[in-house]
Amino acid sequence: MIKIDNMSLEEIKEFLKSLGEESYRGEQIYKWIFSRGVDNFEDMTDISKSLRGKLSDCSEFTKIEILEKIESRKDGSIKALFSFEDGEKIETVVLKDGNRNTLCISTQVGCRMGCSFCSTAKIGFKRDLTSAEILKQVIVMNRLLEEKGDKVTNIVYMGMGEPLDNIENVMRSLSILTDENGLGFSHRKVTVSTSGRVDNIDKIFSLKKPVNLAVSLNATTDSTRSEIMPVNRKFGIAELVGKLRELPLQKRKRITIEYVMLRGINDTIDDAKRIIHIVKGLPVKINLILYNPTIDSIYKPSTEESALKFQKYLTDRNFTVFIRKSYGSDIDGACGQLYAKYKKM
Ligand code: SF4
Known part of the structure; x- marks a missing residue:
């Protein structure tokens, strides 16, 4: 049917x-x-x-149900485990920060990109989500917030899966999401994050209403990046940044550079120096993300001190740099963690 x-x-x-x-x-x-x-x-x-x-x-209609829902006592963030008709499951999180409610949605069941610091990578790739399955996460989570007199203010395609690896359904969902007769969400409040699928990046810019782009850099040399993000073996840093330079960015739009800080792997001042070289001339803002380790993680989060030093080095050189709080750490905030726990039950 x-x-x-x-x-x-x-x-x-x-x-x-x-x-x-x-x-x-x-x-x-x-x-x-x-x-x-x-x-x-x-x-x-x-x-x-x-x-x-x-x-x-x-x-x-596509059916989707909430199998489990956890609300953070620390910051009010909500994490939901959704189940689809075929029994596959994905996670969706609302990250609360003051008046901002950022919904982090999944685009695939599992992921084939294999980033070594990521819980979702351990699941492997199961299947792509349809555009309805992507959009239902928005509709259902927004309803949950509305029951509390609140609403989703921002949407990031940053949950389970690599959005640009499911490009057709992601593009369709973005068009409907930002269409005033569809979900009617402002395209300025929507961000698609990629681990670096260089071949599909410009497709996002062919949308009628272009959304924001975030790129997970996470390392400043090809050797380290290839080790922690296998996508780098195909599309190295130079190729990735070369593509970013070609993008038809609208005035005042900036690319977000995501940088998960891993202790002793990518958090030295030499790394900060190399970031400057890598993004030179590009309109960027940089998010330093404090790693949220799982029990079986092989990495440790950078110390607050080294994250602050890293940030200062960059802000002193006129970069906009945020340290992202580890949202909802008591609800397993990082993608794939609730799923992994559920599989073990
Ligand atoms: S970090 Fe993102 S792209 Fe990498 S394996 Fe995890 S879900 Fe996939």
């Missing part, structure tokens, strides 16, 4: 035409699904009963 919530507006219109129906009804149906978050035909009250019947005979 066709999943109607995996379709773009144009595809819904085509689908209606194929059923011998007026295509303009597509706009109404599209709004019901994405703007109002309805997941059954019965609730589409301005659609005739006969059309609703016809649609439910040959199409259906």
Whole structure:
């Protein structure tokens, strides 16, 4: 059976035409699904009963349920383990920071990129998420917040999976997410993060409403980066940065450079010096992320002292550098950790 919530507006219109129906009804149906978050035909009250019947005979909605939900007592962050129809599971997290509620969504079950510091990598790659499965994370988590009189303010494609490794479904989800008749989310508040799939980076910039880009750098030499991020063996630092320089960035848009700080691996002042050389001339802001280790981690987080020194070295040279708090450390904030725990149960 066709999943109607995996379709773009144009595809819904085509689908209606194929059923011998007026295509303009597509706009109404599209709004019901994405703007109002309805997941059954019965609730589409301005659609005739006969059309609703016809649609439910040959199409259906993607099902997703929350299997487990943990709320941080420290900072109010919420982590949810979702389950899909085929039994596969993914994690989604809302990171709370003052008035900002950043939703971190997954794009794949597992990941094939194999970063050695990442819990998701240990799961291996299971499958891509559909665009409906990506968007349902937003709809469901936003509803959870609305029940508390709150809402999602920012969205990052930074959960389980490499977004640019599932480019078609990610692009479709981004178009619907930022479409005013879709989920209506501001494209300025949406960020896609990549480990460095250089071959697909510019596709993100072909969207009608371009979103923000974050790149996980995490090392300043090819040898270290290839060791901790195997993607670097295919697309080295020079190639990655070369691609970033070609991107048609809008005025005042900056690329976020993500840098997970691993003690003794990538956190020296020499690394900070090399970062300056790597990003020279690029409009960037740098996020230093304090590593959140799991029980079986082979790495330790950098000390606060070395993170502060690293930050100071860069800010003294006019870079914008944030140290990202280890959000929700009591709820296993890093991606893949709740999933891993669940698998062991
Ligand atoms: S850090 Fe991201 S890209 Fe790397 S293995 Fe984990 S989920 Fe995949």
